[in-house]
Amino acid sequence: MSLASSYLFLGIAVFLGVTSNSFAKSAEGFTLLVPSIITAITIVLCMYALSLVMKNIPMGITYASFAGLTIIATVIVGVIKYNQVPNLYSMIGLAFIIVGVLMVNLLGNQ
Template sequence: MSNIIAYIVLILAVILGTAANGFAKGANGFTLLIPSLLTAITIVGCMFTLSIVMKTIPVGITYASFAGLCIIATTIVGIYKFNQTPDLFTVIGLILIIAGVLIVNLIGKTT
């Protein structure tokens, strides 16, 4: 698999991971059946897609990229869906996460 395809699959994993986080919030501590099932399904899909990505991209870079992008995407979902407004320090932290993901993927090297 080419790196471009691997990164496209990684974006799919981020989408599934972010969806799982949103469904988990809506599952109300796993007391609601449908959001709980959707959480489980999207988590399994997310892990499956991550395992595919790890065939091409090293595990550390894959997971660092996934975690950082998922945090950013989940924060955006929190803003729009749950009216959760981040404060200044949260925004600064998110900017640092974005910088970290970019550094790992564009400058970092693994052997």
């Protein structure tokens, strides 16, 4: 698998992670069957995609990138779907996460 494919699978893992997080909220504590099943399926597929990424990208870089990007994307979904707008301090923290993901990926292997 090429490095480009690894980053494609990382994007898929982030998408599946955000989907899982969104459906976990909709599952209302896993009391609703369909959102609970979708949550379980998407998190398993997410972990599978991450395992493929780790064939070419070191585990720490993979997980740091996955976690940071999933957090940012989940916040965006929260704003759009649930009207959960972060405050100023949360926005500053999110900006640090973005900078961290960029540093890990662009400067981490030098």
